[in-house]
Amino acid sequence: MPRRQHFSTIDFHVTCECNQECPYCWGPHDIENPVKTFIAKKIIDKVKEVGARRIVFTGGDPLKRNDAGKLIRHAKTIGLEVALSTTGDELTTAFLRWNAHYIDLISLPIDGSTEEVNSKTKEKNHLEAVMKALRLLKKYPKIDVKICTPVTKHNISDVPNILKVAEEYKSSTKASVFYNIFQTFPRSQNEVDWKKLVVSNREFGVLKRKLSGRKTIRVNFLDHKTLDKLYLMIFPDGNVVIPEGDNFTSFGPFLKLDDLNDIIKRSKFDSQKHLKHSKGWGNRISAKASIH
Numbered sequence: 001m002p003r004r005q006h007f008s009t010i011d012f013h014v015t016c017e018c019n020q021e022c023p024y025c026w027g028p029h030d031i032e033n034p035v036k037t038f039i040a041k042k043i044i045d046k047v048k049e050v051g052a053r054r055i056v057f058t059g060g061d062p063l064k065r066n067d068a069g070k071l072i073r074h075a076k077t078i079g080l081e082v083a084l085s086t087t088g089d090e091l092t093t094a095f096l097r098w099n100a101h102y103i104d105l106i107s108l109p110i111d112g113s114t115e116e117v118n119s120k121t122k123e124k125n126h127l128e129a130v131m132k133a134l135r136l137l138k139k140y141p142k143i144d145v146k147i148c149t150p151v152t153k154h155n156i157s158d159v160p161n162i163l164k165v166a167e168e169y170k171s172s173t174k175a176s177v178f179y180n181i182f183q184t185f186p187r188s189q190n191e192v193d194w195k196k197l198v199v200s201n202r203e204f205g206v207l208k209r210k211l212s213g214r215k216t217i218r219v220n221f222l223d224h225k226t227l228d229k230l231y232l233m234i235f236p237d238g239n240v241v242i243p244e245g246d247n248f249t250s251f252g253p254f255l256k257l258d259d260l261n262d263i264i265k266r267s268k269f270d271s272q273k274h275l276k277h278s279k280g281w282g283n284r285i286s287a288k289a290s291i292h
C-alpha cells in the first residue's frame with residue numbers, strides 16, 4: 001500500500017541576508033555559514049526524493065545569494081514546482097532573462113500603499129522597488145504573482161488601499177495574481193515588542209469582513225490559527241525546522257534524515273492544514289500545464 005504523503009511543499013531558507021529588517025521577521029538569523037551551492041543542490045535533490053511537489057526559495061532574500069539562479073534552475077529541471085519569495089529589492093531584468101522560465105510563482109511583500117506606511121516596517125523606498133519588480137514581471141505572464149501583506153498595527157487601516165494596488169496590478173497583466181493578507185505572527189528569532197505590532201484576532205476578523213465582497217482579485221486571509229504549524233522549513237545551515245507557536249524546533253540536518261514523514265508525525269506539524277493550504281496554487285500550476 002502506498003505511504004501517505006504528509007506534505008507537498010518545503011520552504012528552503014537559503015540565506016539569512018536581507019536588505020530589509022522587518023520587526024516581525026520569522027526568518028532565520030545569525031547563521032553565518034549557509035550551505036554552499038553543491039550542498040544546496042543535494043538538498044534540492046532530496047526535497048524531490050522525499051516526495052515534495054514544490055520548493056519555495058525564501059530567506060532572508062534568496063536573491064542575496066549569487067547562486068540563486070543556479071539553484072532555481074536545478075530545482076525546476078529535476079521536476080519541482082518553483083516559488084521564489086523575495087523582497088523585490090534585487091529582482092533585475094538580467095535575473096529574469098536567465099531564470100524566469102524556471103519559476104512558477106514569485107511572492108512580493110507590500111506593507112503599505114504609500115512609502116510612508118510601507119516604511120514603518122520596511123526600509124525607505126522599498127515600495128518603489130516592489131513596484132519596479134512588478135513592472136518587470138509583466139513581461140513574464142507565465143509566472144504567477146503573489147502579493148503579500150503582513151498586517152500590523154501600523155498598516156491595518158491601509159490594507160484596503162494595498163488591495164487596490166494589487167487589483168490595479170492584476171488588471172494590467174496577463175499573469176495570475178493573487179493577494180495574501182497575513183495576521184503578523186508573534187514568532188521571531190529576535191527580541192520583539194509584539195504589543196506594538198500584532199493585531200488581535202478580532203481586529204483581523206473585522207478587516208476580513210470589511211474586505212469581503214469588495215475585491216476583484218483572489219484574496220487569502222491567513223490568521224494565527226492558519227499560520228501555526230503550517231510550514232516545513234530547511235534553514236540556511238541545512239537543518240530541518242518545524243515552527244510551532246513561538247518555537248522553532250530543529251530536527252537536525254535534512255541530508256541525514258532517513259524518513260521525513262516520521263519526523264513530521266513526531267512534530268506538531270499540521271499536515272492536513274498544510275496540504276489543504278497548498279492546494280490552491282497547485283491547481284493553477286496543473287491548469288497551466290494542461291494549457292501550454
Ligand code: SF4
Pocket residue numbers: 018019020021022024025026027059060061087109
Ligand atoms: S523581507 Fe522577509 S526575510 Fe527580509 S527581514 Fe523582512 S520578513 Fe525577514
